[in-house]
Amino acid sequence: MNEFYLNNISQLYIHRSVEKLPGTLRGLEKLRELGIHEHRVVNDRSEIPGEHLRQSTLYLSPVRGEPLGHCPGSKGHICCNYHTLDLYMGCSLGCSYCVMQSYLNFSPITIQMDTSPMIDSIRRLAETNPDRQIRVGTGEVGDSLLFDPLFQLNGELMAALADIPNLVLEFKTKTDYVDHLLQLPGRKFTVIGFSLNTDEISRAEDGYSVSIIRRFEAAKRVLDAGMSVAFHFDPMIRSGDWKPGYEKLCNSILELHQYALEECEDPGNGLWPIAWVSMGTVRFTSALRDKIADRPYLYDEYSRGRDGKFRYLQPLRAELYRLIHGNLQPILEGERPLRLYMCMESDAMWRQVFGNTPAHIPELKPIFQPLRSAP
Template sequence: MKILVEEEAFSYYLTQEIIKKYPYEVIPTYEDFRWKAWASQAELVSLGKRFLFLIRFKGRFFRDCPGTKNYLCCGYKIFHFAEGCLFDCTYCILQLYLNRPGIKLWANVVEDGFQELERVLNNARKEKRVLRIGTGEFADSMVLEPFGGVSEKLINFWETLNPFAVLELKTKAFIKENYFKKFKSDPKIIFAWSLNTPFIINTEEHGTSSLEQRIESARYAIKHGFTVAFHFDPIIFYENAEAEYPQVLEKVLNAIPWEKIAWISLGALRYPKELKYIAEERFPQTSIYAYEFIEGLDLKKRYFIDLRKKLFQSLAKIIKEVEDKITFYFCMEGERIWEEVLGKPLKSSNQVCQLLDQVAYRLCQS
């Protein structure tokens, strides 16, 4: 990977830390970098994974998760430290949303981002309001650790500030045990893994760690005093999906102490219609876009509700056996799915938020 540093990003702490370890090149600005003018967007997405840009970010680091009022959202907050991912999943929405190619790490995250985050956390404490904050929305939380170590810095920041908030670090990476040994135990730090069946991991999640490695990493996290979470998102329909997703959930529940799991989310494949054309150009072998979809209330393509229910209900029997010990929730679904699959008559996003805030509150009191 080639590292390119914007001139105005050169003096920041993170930049200086990275260029001591890796070769780099200084460029005037990101906008001055010349991509192949004839390349399609699909080609630029692939090409961009070869370049890491260190950029001075001028927007807000702390923001709401981009949900939609048409489905029930969980009130998640995002600390925005980077854009892009070294992994290459066929369904990744970043292929479409990030119309600026390349992987971008905000050089001023320590000086400006942490300062903004500290203000937010201090205000939340004054208001006696618990926060759930994550970094895995626009970038994998862990895959860039060898370069900037931003997650490590955030964990240390949490130890220093001791905020009334949980930090969720979501990833598809294998994290070795030595990484966890560097920190003091803290249940407010939640290491979370996106999970899928071995079939989907092997065919659609290119460059990611295996299911066994993700579960092994979770066991390391627990061993060293952290909390874990899991996200079955996206759940993708294929011939054996209804048999294999429950097997993955059983494997997790057999390997991980239930009381150490903050929450488990469920979300079926959904995507903006334009993503299909970019993804199929980049991954001609994928078949996940070949099924019948309907346009949802958020204008994203979704499976018909009967198929979504069928996929979720394949997990429901197991969920019912442990739901008094583990909090399950749906990502971007409506009242009907909550009621008919989990038997929970949730009517508003605020109720989903309260459900997860209760877990966060308990972890902050630990």
């Protein structure tokens, strides 16, 4: 972890309005311990010199715009009603398929330091929907945990929102940087979501992300702390020995599920130790395709959907999803049935893979039930 920070943080800029916030002070102290002492306070992002507009620059910023957003989903596809907070905007992991390359300026990586407006927005949403489970995540436009050991902003959310009974916070990551969260207030309603791909694909395409085995080791530490985990097969890629690779991952989830049954209590808040597993296949815009034109998985068969993104043809996507669905079938029913769902897929694809849509699958209905907008 420390080596990653030393190699990937070259400049630090701090907006004057967040200079004295607790997260800023924590981060500065941690960085000084690593030997990173230099920073500059600015009044606006425009003061950052052009030569420092790069991924190795961190910009600590106030919140801009609405603090709580709704997962954008895709036109013509079923959405799981996920809500998002943009704590960490941008990522240094360098995954080849990252869709953010096509719509987010990565230079510099921006960290929105003031969690108070985010906390207020979540409280209003929860008060408006006391009868619904509310899922909020911080990993929509950046890895939730990559820089969190420095600034510990997710912990601020956990502590401030621990009294909301119908809230679930999820922090999605491709790291194993979980240890700073394991003893915090609010961990009973917190889910650490690990993105998964086959070992072969991860080594080739996941940049600086930690190995799959380290992610599963971290997941076990999370369970041992009384928290929940989730897994996200996204983006699934038909490359190399993908079938045995995904079967191996499913076997690891089955083993972890058995461990949770035998050793872990349910955290509560309607959660099981393995809260859910999602699936999504590789998808990209024309702009992203131009940036990653050398990747071998681009030579498969794709079609352009109504949302403008390219996806595998339907039979190819269905084959991928059925592989996961079939291998996880032993834990889709019975004690603590697994909540398995697809991300950004059509009504027709749901019927092909699950035989029905989420609204008619009892385990998934609480997740997909729309929320009322907060005033």
